[in-house]
Amino acid sequence: MTSLEEDAAILHALNNLFGKILGAAELALDLVDQPDVRHELETVLRLTEEAAALVAAFRTAAS
């Protein structure tokens, strides 16, 4: 596997992980009413999207 293919495989795995973190947080939001818990879950969503954007920017810069 070339380094480019290794990068692609890692980015694919990261995107899948970010997607599942987002999904778990979204589904959990549907289960809770407490504002403090909802706030923390919304923070998880926001930070995960920030991490995904960083990964995309890193890949763009590297290509």
Place this chain on the structure above:
Amino acid sequence: MGRTLSNRVLLIDDDIELLRQMSRALFSAGFDVEAAPDGLVGLERFQANRSDLVITDLIMPTREGVETIVALRKLSPDVRIIAISGGYRVGPADFLNLARHVGADDVLAKPFRLAELVALAVRSLKDGATRPTA
């Protein structure tokens, strides 16, 4: 004359956790959901029980998504197809553009919010229902 709007959806993804999450979100939104862990099983389930919408991942170990989309189009020119992918060459758009080229109606890059997927599923079915048939 448009097609009848249905809520039957077939989900194909080799990531079982994401498959569970997407199934739950679509079920909660009122969809009748069937799930498959790869393109091979997905095609078998589609032939046994036709859906109006198929949501398929692209990079899968057993019968990957582009091949699955081509086979679905041969089986049913009218089925709505949404391709999803987190795969990269220079970006997910590579795989998603290829999916569009071979017959996907809509595409969504991973990672996405489940709410985005549900909204796209609803919109895709509405677009299909209003599209004139031959």
